[in-house]
Amino acid sequence: MGLLEPVELVRPGDLGAVHLIAVGGSGMNGVASMFLDLGLRVSGSDRSDSAYLRGLAARGADVHVGHRAEQLGDAQTVVVSSAIREDNPELAEARRRGLRVLHRSAALGSLMLGRRGVAIAGTHGKTTTTAMVVGALVGAGLDPSYVIGGAFTGTKSGGHLGSGDVMVVEADESDGSFLQYPAQVAVVTNVDPDHLSNWGTAQAYADGFERFATNPDVAVLVVSADDPGAVELTAAVRRRALDGDGRVPEIVTFGQAVDADVRITGATFAGTGSSFRLTRGGTGGPLTLDVPGAYNVANAAAAYAVLTWLGVDDQTAREQLSAYAGTNRRFQLVGTVDGVRVFDDYAHHPTEVAHTLRAARTAVQGQPGGGRVVAVLQPHLYSRTRDHWREFADAAALADEAVVMDVCGDREDPIPGVTGALVADAVPAGTAHVTYEPDWDSAAPVVAGLARRGDVVVTLGCGDVTKVAPLIVDALARRSDLSVHTEGSPAPQADAPEGEG
Incomplete structure (x- = not known):
């Protein structure tokens, strides 16, 4: 679909019956859930069955596995993601009938009308930051509306229509859809070139974030003070103010930088958690997280900045952020067998893979016998692998054992x-021991054969590698003839918009 340009938003009550193609993706699922909450008639389809799909069916949506033209029924509006091709039989039928066809972002934007919108963007960390903001608002006694690209751990939906006036959305930059949202609060966690098959150049990608940050609806920009791309973005927005080039938002920065408005200090890491201090002006104090890594500390600081700007008091914001329990496929523990812990993570950009493997390194410290990090990496998209294969290899080098699967092409040829x-082949010599395993069915037994007591195994990618994690747990159990201690199941398919929906 390439890059999108914003369109005029239609109020939900004017959409009529809505059919969502690829409704099983977590992002599309959230939109469908909110339409159901509004009382709209909802139907949809996806290429495979999933817990998301079954959850919608249980709420009254008419859902189908597979795509067929007749499944549109009497829909008046059809919603698609960027992953849906024009030859999809349902989309082709919608075009033939002259139905209203909306991109997911336009459908989501319509739900934001009349609400105080918070749009959370960034190359990395937007799902977690969105979930942190939402969880803290709920815990503070508010009832926000939200759509997140990954369901909260233990749930089957990433969307909710609340009674409060705040709506929080994860804003995807991959196709430019983040420009569609009428948000008062724009958050940028970082700017790290990606999706260049759509954007063309790193500069065009950065320019897209500047456009997002200076959308006329934006009253405040919450932006990292540590990430180089975000720092450049802040400078560009401030130059606009100096040049008198249109209306610019208030800027609130967060990070470890000494001049950050929300400052992180004293961060320490142990196991799968961290402790640190957040301060803003004369307020702030300690905060602990039960999710790993320095990147999640930064995500919490971004969330704190949003919460306090929205009026949540300092102590409540910190207490509620400390209660954050995670989302599906973000360093999610799938099971433990014979001292081997198996996690699943959505990391699909080299920077994200590196962050996750550093967090895994902290998780194995102090394990009996000195645990190792075993990475199972499935590169996602041919274009991303073409553009970043060296960076993927450098990230994989942070593991002790790296099992590299073949590329998950998803929507690409x-x-x-x-x-x-x-x-x-590019993983530097003298770093991780590398096994290339292009046979999908062989990945789990290969990993089970490599892992040993005290190790942390992490499956990495936003494709179907998520299905390998429970297979590794099963293979370890068969190898050891042991019962499995299962902690939960990862999301059943790739999260939108990287996957089909």
Whole structure:
């Protein structure tokens, strides 16, 4: 679909019956859930069954597995994601009938009308930051509306229509859809070039974030003071103010930088958690997290900045952030067998893979026998692998054992010469021991054969590698002839918009 331009938003009550193609993706699922909450007739389809799909059916949506033209029924509006091609039979039928066809972002934008919108963007960390803000608002006694690209751990939906006046959304930059949202609060966690098959150049990608940050609806920009791309964004927005180039928002920065408005100090990490202090002006204090990594400390600081700007008091904001329990597929513990812990993580950009593996390194410290990090990496998209194979290899080098699977192409056609082997062969000598395993069915037994007591195994990617994690747990149990201690199941398919929905 390429880059999108904003369209005029239609109020939900004027949409009529809505059919969502790829409704099983967590992002689309959230929109569908909110339409159901509003009392709209909702139908949808997805290429495979999932807990998300079954959850919608239980609430009264007419859902289907597979795509067929007749499944549109009497829909008046059809909602699609960027992953849906024009030859999809349902989309083709909607075009033939002349139905209203909306991108998911326009449908989500319509739900934000009349509410205080918070749009959380960034190359990395937007799902977690969105979930942190939402969880803290709920815990503070408010009832926000929200759509998140990953369901809260233990739930089957990433969307909710609340009674409060705040609506929080995860704003995806991959296709430019983040420009569609009428948000008062714009959050940028970081700017790290990605999705260049859509944006073309790193500069165009950065310019897209500047456009997002200076949308006329934006009253405040919450932005990292540590990430180089975000720092450049802040400078660009401030130059606009100096040049008198249109209306610019208030800027609130967060991070470890000494001049950050919300400042992180004293961060320490142990196991799968952290402790640190957040201060803003003359207020602030300690905060602990039960999710790992320095990147989650930064996400919490961004969330704190949003919460306090919205009027949540300092102590309540810190207490509620400390209660954050995670979202599906973000360093999610799938099971433990014979001292081997298996986690699943959505990381699909080299920076995210590196962050996750550093967090895994902290998680194995102090394990009996000195635990190792075993990474199971499935590069996602041929274009991303073509653009970042060296960076993927450098990230994989942070593991002790790296099992590299073949590329998950999802919506893309193969690119000659771009395979998982490109990544596996580039892992620097003397770092991780690398196994290239292009056979999907062989990945779990290969990993089970490598893992040993005290290890942390992490499956990485936003494709179907998520289905490998429970298979590794099963393979470990068969190897050891042991019962499995299961902590939960990862999301059943890739989160939108990287996957189908």
